[in-house]
Amino acid sequence: MNGPLLRHTWRSQRLRLLAVALALFGWGLVLPIVYAQFGATFRSLLESGIIPPAIANFGGGDIFTLPGSIALGFVHPIALILVCVFAVGFAASAIAGERQRGTLEVLLSRPVSRRTVYATLLASTFGFVAIAISAYLAGMFASATAAGVAGEIDASRLPLVWLNGLLLFGAIGSIALAASVSFDRLAPALGVTLAILLVSYFCEILGTLWPDAAWLQPYSLFHYLETREILTGSPDPFAFGLLSVVAVVAIGYALVVFPRRDLAAPS
């Protein structure tokens, strides 16, 4: 890793990171309060048969239990968009964006190898995602404590939830960085990453809502976000392994492709 590049990257993202972290902290506050206030009511509605059973497992979460609420908050589009500010937005533009602006060649004219540049930006991506997820979990735990329902989860399992989230969004970030090193312009890098992300999200959500489409779920990265399972004590280690493999493959691809690419003069 390169110290000056790392410092420059964090300095340039600090306000965005603060805004995203505050927003996720705020989002984390919401669902435990909703659960504490209306969970029992929703559960009785579900048991009365008014709410279709599929809704009870939207994206691997629900609002009838605290672990379900936390899981639902994680896969909700609001959380997804906020975390993806870094996992997709930052990562996809990290190299393709600099290339498009022409600043990559100023950077690479210094004694920094392309692999070092990549490793520094990868570490930054994981760092930003880690902070974003921490903010969400901190908000969630603060809210659950304030609402008096924190005792319904085993707090010692939260680091595992954090790790699982980090691996999911880290894998997405690694894919975005792999796209970023492959293109000279930001738009295709962002487009490819968003396409993968949306298809993956669609497969998971469709699978949870429609039993006939459940076979699509294993093809979605979001299927391996095991928040509820971790908090209820039955996580699948395969999920951690698979997300790690996806990240490693994307990182390996980038480490091979980026140093070998010809960087022609920006047009």
Added chain:
Amino acid sequence: MNAIQTAGLTKHYGHRPPPIHPPFGQPTGIVRALDDLTVSVREGEIFGFLGPNGAGKSTMIRLLLGFLHPTSGHATVLGRDIVLDSVEIRRRVGYLPGGVALYDSLTGEAQLDYMADLAGRRPVLRGELLDRLELSTRTLGRLVRDYSRGMRQKIGIVQAIQHDPELAILDEPTEGLDPLMQRAFYDILDERKAAGRTIFFSSHVLSEVERVCDRVAIIRQGRLVALEDVAGLLARRKRNVEMRLSGPAPVLAGVPGVSALALDDGRLTCQLEGDVGPFLRAIAGAPIADLTIEPAHLEEAFLEFYAEDSGAAEAEPTPSREAGSAAVGEAR
């Protein structure tokens, strides 16, 4: 030791055309951005790399800095291989890209600090360069996004040289600078040269190459057309001579170096090449009312090289490579 040494350096873009094209497909040919370039830049000299847009100047620079990978051939910078030791080369080199792009969200000072940090060397020349290029503390405190093109170029020049690199590679360095700043920049180059540093810069502004360079390489369509001392190049160029006569014209036909002789209503014009002695002896005693001998400009030399090369191109299938090889041989 040469600061830069290339041997048959070649860069082709694109893919080999498929043996059979699909019915509606476009043929995908190879673009020969740089072809068999052999050139050497001596330590401590200011070397000009001349050519029109698209000739391959930036390709050459990008190969030297490891942005591009050569298709074939070999090159060293400061004795290091451009493929194997790219990072080490960049540790000892300063680079100004053509149309330099800076970080808009940084102030000028933060930009220079960042570049110095990345270089890993103290910016020992920064203060002096800022004074020379008239970049005040107040200016440096402003965001780069508010800078004019000329100010950006000045920041680009400072970031390239501030850490006193052994070799400065400058791509069209005076682009956007006003004449006063251009002069200040030339003075900076002269001082760097006096300090034993090597300057390699590309340009299509011939007057500046003529003003500052020791030697110049001219490339066209990726091939070396000429590599010579600027002084030698100028000395070999034809001078334009014009004289107004108050009597009979001197006999200049057959005088060595004189060509394109024309006489019209007491006004004699010709071109003069090489040693002026025979010409001066021939006009001694002639009734000359006025005499003008225009100094040779590199621009004319440059255009002549291109004209010669174009003419040869019509006759020979691969003329410029031959011209280039001959010029290199001569330079060696």
